Amino acid sequence: xxxxxxxxxxxxxxxxxxxxADRLLELGVELAHITICGDRPRDIEAQLRFLAGEGxxxxxxxxxxGPTADDLTVDxxxxxxxxxxxxxxxxxxxxxxxxxxxxxxxxxxxxxxFATVRAANRxxxxxxAGAAVLDxxxxxxxxxxxxxxxxxxxxxxxxxxQPMWYKAIATTEVQQAIAGRTHYEQQTVRMFGxxxxxxxxxxxxxxxxxxxxxxxxxxxxxxxxxxxxxxRYEPDAAAAYGRLLELLRERHARAIxxxxxxxxxxxxxxxxxxRRIATAESCTAGLLAGRLADPPGASDYLAGGVVSYSNDxxxxxxxxDGALIAEHGAVSEPVAEAMAAGALxxxxxxxxxxxxGIAGPGGGTPDKPVGTVCFCVALGDGRLLTRTTRLPGERAxxxxxxxxxxxxxxxRALSTA
Amino acid sequence: xxxxxxxxxxxxxxxxxxxxADRLLELGVELAHITICGDRPRDIEAQLRFLAGEGxxxxxxxxxxGPTADDLTVDxxxxxxxxxxxxxxxxxxxxxxxxxxxxxxxxxxxxxxFATVRAANRxxxxxxAGAAVLDxxxxxxxxxxxxxxxxxxxxxxxxxxQPMWYKAIATTEVQQAIAGRTHYEQQTVRMFGxxxxxxxxxxxxxxxxxxxxxxxxxxxxxxxxxxxxxxRYEPDAAAAYGRLLELLRERHARAIxxxxxxxxxxxxxxxxxxRRIATAESCTAGLLAGRLADPPGASDYLAGGVVSYSNDxxxxxxxxDGALIAEHGAVSEPVAEAMAAGALxxxxxxxxxxxxGIAGPGGGTPDKPVGTVCFCVALGDGRLLTRTTRLPGERAxxxxxxxxxxxxxxxRALSTA
Numbered sequence: 084x085x086x087x088x089x090x091x092x093x094x095x096x097x098x099x100x101x102x103x104a105d106r107l108l109e110l111g112v113e114l115a116h117i118t119i120c121g122d123r124p125r126d127i128e129a130q131l132r133f134l135a136g137e138g139x140x141x142x143x144x145x146x147x148x149g150p151t152a153d154d155l156t157v158d159x160x161x162x163x164x165x166x167x168x169x170x171x172x173x174x175x176x177x178x179x180x181x182x183x184x185x186x187x188x189x190x191x192x193x194x195x196x197f198a199t200v201r202a203a204n205r206x207x208x209x210x211x212a213g214a215a216v217l218d219x220x221x222x223x224x225x226x227x228x229x230x231x232x233x234x235x236x237x238x239x240x241x242x243x244x245q246p247m248w249y250k251a252i253a254t255t256e257v258q259q260a261i262a263g264r265t266h267y268e269q270q271t272v273r274m275f276g277x278x279x280x281x282x283x284x285x286x287x288x289x290x291x292x293x294x295x296x297x298x299x300x301x302x303x304x305x306x307x308x309x310x311x312x313x314x315r316y317e318p319d320a321a322a323a324y325g326r327l328l329e330l331l332r333e334r335h336a337r338a339i340x341x342x343x344x345x346x347x348x349x350x351x352x353x354x355x356x357x358r359r360i361a362t363a364e365s366c367t368a369g370l371l372a373g374r375l376a377d378p379p380g381a382s383d384y385l386a387g388g389v390v391s392y393s394n395d396x397x398x399x400x401x402x403x404d405g406a407l408i409a410e411h412g413a414v415s416e417p418v419a420e421a422m423a424a425g426a427l428x429x430x431x432x433x434x435x436x437x438x439x440g441i442a443g444p445g446g447g448t449p450d451k452p453v454g455t456v457c458f459c460v461a462l463g464d465g466r467l468l469t470r471t472t473r474l475p476g477e478r479a480x481x482x483x484x485x486x487x488x489x490x491x492x493x494x495r496a497l498s499t500a
Numbered sequence: 501x502x503x504x505x506x507x508x509x510x511x512x513x514x515x516x517x518x519x520x521a522d523r524l525l526e527l528g529v530e531l532a533h534i535t536i537c538g539d540r541p542r543d544i545e546a547q548l549r550f551l552a553g554e555g556x557x558x559x560x561x562x563x564x565x566g567p568t569a570d571d572l573t574v575d576x577x578x579x580x581x582x583x584x585x586x587x588x589x590x591x592x593x594x595x596x597x598x599x600x601x602x603x604x605x606x607x608x609x610x611x612x613x614f615a616t617v618r619a620a621n622r623x624x625x626x627x628x629a630g631a632a633v634l635d636x637x638x639x640x641x642x643x644x645x646x647x648x649x650x651x652x653x654x655x656x657x658x659x660x661x662q663p664m665w666y667k668a669i670a671t672t673e674v675q676q677a678i679a680g681r682t683h684y685e686q687q688t689v690r691m692f693g694x695x696x697x698x699x700x701x702x703x704x705x706x707x708x709x710x711x712x713x714x715x716x717x718x719x720x721x722x723x724x725x726x727x728x729x730x731x732r733y734e735p736d737a738a739a740a741y742g743r744l745l746e747l748l749r750e751r752h753a754r755a756i757x758x759x760x761x762x763x764x765x766x767x768x769x770x771x772x773x774x775r776r777i778a779t780a781e782s783c784t785a786g787l788l789a790g791r792l793a794d795p796p797g798a799s800d801y802l803a804g805g806v807v808s809y810s811n812d813x814x815x816x817x818x819x820x821d822g823a824l825i826a827e828h829g830a831v832s833e834p835v836a837e838a839m840a841a842g843a844l845x846x847x848x849x850x851x852x853x854x855x856x857g858i859a860g861p862g863g864g865t866p867d868k869p870v871g872t873v874c875f876c877v878a879l880g881d882g883r884l885l886t887r888t889t890r891l892p893g894e895r896a897x898x899x900x901x902x903x904x905x906x907x908x909x910x911x912r913a914l915s916t917a
Contacts, residue, residue, distance in 0.1 A: 088719040091531060093518030094730065095721065100536070101510030114508060115543055119517070119534040122719065126532055126554075133550040151700040151720060185695070185892075200697040242897060304511040313511075362786075362807065368793035369779075369786025372807040376785035379861050379895055387813035389806055390779065390789040396804035396847060400817070430813060444796050478796055 084130050086156055087146040087239055088121035098241045099145040106248060108315070111264045115139060122153040131163045135232055141260045142232050146239030148223035150203035157226065160236055161211035164228045168209045174216055174224055175208035181222050217250045227251055233260035267315045270324060271344035274310040275491050277335055279303065282310055285334050295323040307487050340494060347490045348377060354497035355384040361430035362388030363401050363422035365413065365439040366456065371486045386430040391422065401425030414439050416457050416469050423461035433463030434497070436489050442481045456485050460496040468496045501547050503563040503573055504656055505538035515658045516562040523665060528683045532556060539570040548580045552649055558677045559649050563656030565640035567620035574643065577653055578628035581645050585626045591633055591641055592625035598639050634667045644668055650677035684732050687741060688761035691727040692908050694752055696720065699727055702751050712740040724904045726764070757911060764907045765794065771914035772801040778847035779805030780818055780839035782830065782856040783873065788903045803847040808839065818842030831856050833874050833886050840878035850880030853906050859898045873902050877913040885913045
């Protein structure tokens, strides 16, 4: 149950429902309903009543734990569970300690005084009687209210909800609520460059040749050009999964890049150990460098990059020959190769990736429509991997998809290095 | 009511709920609940029963209109509304006409034959007796079942649902269902640099001093360091909103950056018209340049940028003095200023932004803990705006939040330019 008028009205996309759905799947807990409502106690209570009436063992709520008057989840859940809310003074003190250093950053006229803020946050230390308290990750504590159903109350911001979820499932109260679940194995295979219909054909064949195939619960998902195949099964159906994996390898060896669920970003980060990489980006304008810097410790291999959005920047910062741009156009394989060579040289790197393309909505031509993107991976030993693709979708899709294609080209180039 | 196991389990993000929420808001129809369930008739029926029990005038469903056996929405809605499903032969013929040319694209072994497909699609021509039919956008028709509540059944794919929605609201059935709606005004104010509790204090004060304050429906949301205040009210409560806005201006003039809902990215893009901007990024590693390139037409003002992740890159690509780094450290105001100056010069720009910081998890010191980030905006006329902040959260939060701080510093520098 996701609460928050900003989520209900679509101003914020709900990230908690899908994230919790994944965690429940991992635990083997079946998810029956996701409900979203605004910050109105009447609607919150109606959804609690509905879910309880459906006979669920566990309700998880997110949101409505802040210090303002429209944050009402704890009160509403307490009333629904027939419990009073009581002040937890030890918790109040812990919240005060969290707030004190945060307040130090705000000074001057208009800044709230500490006493005011502390009063607002006393509200956050009011918990249902007999509930287990989950310590704040931000300033809002969560609670677990035991019963039938057990209700877990978590904060709305994903970076607070996610760590707190792991504390919640460790409580006796939640463990008891989910005790009846089935234990499942779950395996994830990832592919790149295979259309979904090709996989569908293989799965139809698998159904004919693999005994116990129907004991595998398979979901496939095409996302950003990558195919994700998630298979869930009870432990004694492991042989059927083994047969399926063999079949996938037989038919799609080139497309499979991960059999253990590893993501392309992790695989590339591993291959970059001991290397020094630089980027040269036009249409993606830094998104690839930003993505390469996502993992902690990226400074071990990421030297840097140039965002050469203008042609001048390609010439001045990367040493691309202006005549090459005039002859082939800025979006061309020769220019991508010259950008990669420039990045290798300027950053004294041994690995470079260049991207130049037309993200749209303007700039397309009959020869090079919107979505045309040229890539080059250049290695220190002189090897080049150059590709041109035509990517579907709008400006944001083309730019994001381009970083994914670049990651896969890097993976390919470095796997055989 | 969004149906579909792939949405419930989070494999596909729901785009229909937020889109429909926006449309309903535009119409002045109050949205009370969004519910999501899998392709199980029992759960679909339970949600219909819940929503009807809440006394809503209108239920909109999305998904479950396909030709396969797990597409059950029409049958379930018909049963819920106490109506039989009947074959609409004219509709069947229209669907057949849509399918025929699509089938021509599939040939060879394994391709489904036309008769099989047509039989599967006959299912899609079965509609609840007395319902208004909405012609297919893909192959699936929608239906409007009049009653209390009226139920609008739409397909799942957004590109089919969206055009069909406009046909649905044009029907007499839906117009009657929403005849009692209230017309609302909605206003959005955005602030930066004010803690949520400071706003809560102001709103408590507003409640005391503004007559009719309770006729304003206010939701506040803290996101990436920005506070969004959305107020909805009936037109005759406009004076109360006027008083609220005055109070916000009195108390938080410096924090307010938008009174008309404009986002910081749009405001910065407008201010950059006629300018030429370059970036120099360390911890954000291209995310700021990437964000500046989000709007179509960004090439009018974005020259490019340097991702100077390593110290060598700061020296070689941006001309930062190595001695400056040795003396003050790479994360320092003097180095941020030198990076910005270098970006101005190398890209022949008139506006430059530099970011250098410690995103973590490693690299923090007692003096400069994780989250310490230095910014500099440099303008062609020699003006500098330099700031050091300490940002909360983990690596990804610090990096993303840094781009937001940089956008606000840019906004401030350019507003007074």
